Amino acid sequence: MFDYLKEEGVPESLLRAVEEFRRNYAVAEGLQRPRFTYYGEKIWEEAICSLLAGQNLLLSGPKATGKNVLAENLSFLFGRRSWNISFHVNVDASYLIGCDTFDGNRVAFRPGPVYQVAREGGFGILDEINMAKNEAVAVLHATLDHRRIIEVSGYDRIALHPSARFIATMNYGYAGTREINEALGSRFAVLQMPVIEEKQLARLLVKEHPDMSSQMQKQLCAVFYELCAKAESAEISARAVDLRGILDASALMALGLRPLEAMDMCISNKVFDSTERAIIHDSIAARIPRSWK
Ligand SMILES: Nc1ncnc2c1ncn2[C@@H]1O[C@H](COP(=O)(O)OP(=O)(O)O)[C@@H](O)[C@H]1O
Ligand SMILES: [Mg+2]
CATH class of the missing domain: 3.40.50.300 (P-loop containing nucleotide triphosphate hydrolases)
Structure with missing residues (x-):
């Protein structure tokens, strides 16, 4: 260390x-x-x-x-x-x-x-x-x-x-x-405590999931900071801004779950208000298409 x-x-x-x-x-x-x-x-x-x-x-x-x-x-x-x-x-x-x-x-x-x-x-x-x-x-x-x-x-x-x-x-x-x-x-x-910096988040993802494609890794980072920005501007609550959720979703993807479904389970579905949940789901789906495996 x-x-x-x-x-x-x-x-x-x-x-x-x-x-x-x-x-x-x-x-x-x-x-x-x-x-x-x-x-x-x-x-x-x-x-x-x-x-x-x-x-x-x-x-x-x-x-x-x-x-x-x-x-x-x-x-x-x-x-x-x-x-x-x-x-x-x-x-x-x-x-x-x-x-x-x-x-x-x-x-x-x-x-x-x-x-x-x-x-x-x-x-x-x-x-x-x-x-x-x-x-x-x-x-x-x-x-x-x-x-x-x-x-x-x-x-x-x-x-x-x-x-x-x-x-x-x-x-x-x-x-x-x-x-x-x-x-x-x-x-x-x-x-x-600050929210993790972008280059550090990339590093964390690579360390935790060395097999993840760099495209997926980039999109996950982008989704995370987009959700941060949306919460800051009060478009959504802070519930969905959860790095733990991103890491959990990555673990599900590694086991073969579709990325968008994994993100819904670990991020969007944690928000119980349906309008807010839809905003979050859409902003994830814009970066991580349903077709991705
Ligand atoms: N700056 C950071 N460096 C390394 N890991 C981080 C950082 N910020 C968040 N994480 C990751 O987020 C997850 C949650 O960390 P944790 O310490 O339990 O958060 P907190 O106690 O602030 O809720 C862990 O997997 C951790 O590795
Ligand atoms: Mg804690």
């Missing part, structure tokens, strides 16, 4: 600092390179700087802009184990930090993910943090600011290991998204 980042133009001084971090905090064993590589050197550079400075990072942006991919890539680069912490309805202090449980013989502390990150000096990925309830947010306050502590109910407070970091993600940019409150937001350095 270091070679890749060097080629991308991430400053070598930063990469050397990451190497020093890895030497200082012994790289965790058994880490595997994530399935996807994040493309976008400016975001890489900013994210690395911020983590080196000991900050927590909030990645904010529309869906499928690579927020989770980047968070996993960063954990791997820094040589830390990562814990994915998602904020479903039942997330509270005892889930995040841990609680005493009785196994039939004795009471033992069952550690939660935030506790494990703190102890091991791992990276905690706070997924879709804007969905967190107040109780979960309250737990994070002291953890995420300069105090770097967690309160373990019934036990002592413990300090975060110096290599522990938190990377939060937040889907933002479509109707109905929740914001995070100011106090929580102030505890992070924030990156507004």
